[in-house]
Amino acid sequence: AQSVTQLDSHVSVSEGTPVLLRCNYSSSYSPSLFWYVQHPNKGLQLLLKYTSAATLVKGINGFEAEFKKSETSFHLTKPSAHMSDAAEYFCVVSPSNTGKLIFGQGTTLQVKP
Amino acid sequence: DAGVIQSPRHEVTEMGQEVTLRCKPISGHNSLFWYRQTMMRGLELLIYFNNNVPIDDSGMPEDRFSAKMPNASFSTLKIQPSEPRDSAVYFCASSFQGSGNSPLHFGNGTRLTVT
Numbered sequence: 001a002q003s004v005t006q007l008d009s010h011v012s013v014s015e016g017t018p019v020l021l022r023c024n025y026s027s028s029y030s031p032s033l034f035w036y037v038q039h040p041n042k043g044l045q046l047l048l049k050y051t052s053a054a055t056l057v058k059g060i061n062g063f064e065a066e067f068k069k070s071e072t073s074f075h076l077t078k079p080s081a082h083m084s085d086a087a088e089y090f091c092v093v094s095p096s097n098t099g100k101l102i103f104g105q106g107t108t109l110q111v112k113p
Numbered sequence: 114d115a116g117v118i119q120s121p122r123h124e125v126t127e128m129g130q131e132v133t134l135r136c137k138p139i140s141g142h143n144s145l146f147w148y149r150q151t152m153m154r155g156l157e158l159l160i161y162f163n164n165n166v167p168i169d170d171s172g173m174p175e176d177r178f179s180a181k182m183p184n185a186s187f188s189t190l191k192i193q194p195s196e197p198r199d200s201a202v203y204f205c206a207s208s209f210q211g212s213g214n215s216p217l218h219f220g221n222g223t224r225l226t227v228t
Contacts, residue, residue: 034216043204043219103156
C-alpha cells in the first residue's frame with residue numbers, strides 16, 4: 001500500500017532563514033511524488049514533481065526537493081524564506097498511472113518577520 | 114488558460130436541501146477529480162473520471178452524494194439531501210493522464226456550509 005507522512009504539522013521560521021518541510025513515503029515501486037502549496041482560501045498549486053528523472057527537483061518560488069530512495073524521503077527545502085511562503089504544504093504520492101493522488105496531512109509554514 | 118473553474122465559490126444552505134457543485138476542467142485534460150477538504154480529515158478523494166467515465170467512486174461517503182460528467186468540459190457533484198457534516202471545501206481538479214503521471218490542476222474550490 002502507498003502512503004505519505006508529513007513529519008511536522010507546523011513549522012515556524014524567520015524570514016530569510018532556511019525552510020525544511022519533511023516528508024516520508026511508502027510505496028511498493030517507484031512512485032511519482034509531488035509537493036503542492038495552498039494559500040488561504042485558494043486551491044492547491046503544484047510546486048514541483050519527481051517522476052524518476054533527476055533526484056534533485058527544482059520547483060517554483062525557489063523551492064526544491066530531493067528524492068532519497070534509501071531513506072524513502074522527499075523533503076522540501078528553500079534556502080531563504082519569504083513572508084509570502086506562509087501557507088499549507090502538502091506532500092503527495094501517486095502510486096499508479098491513474099493520476100490518483102494520496103495526500104499527506106499537510107504542514108503549515110509560518111514565516112515570522 | 115483560465116484553469117479549472119468551479120462554481121459557486123461559496124454556498125450556504127439549510128439541512129435537507131439539494132446542493133449542486135459545478136466544475137469546468139482545463140480544455141484537453143482527460144481526467145477529473147473531486148476532492149473534499151476538512152480540518153478533521155484533510156483532503157479526501159471522492160471520485161475521479163477518466164474520459165468522462167467514473168473510474169473510482171469509493172471515496173463517495175454516502176448515497177446522498179452523486180457525480181456526473183456528461184461531457185469533457187463539465188462535471189457536477191450533487192448532495193441530496195445535504196447535512197451539516199457535509200460542510201467542507203470541495204475541490205475539483207483535472208489532468209491529462211497519458212503514459213505517465215501528470216500533476217493535477219486544482220480549482221479554487223467551493224466552500225459549502227450546511228446549517
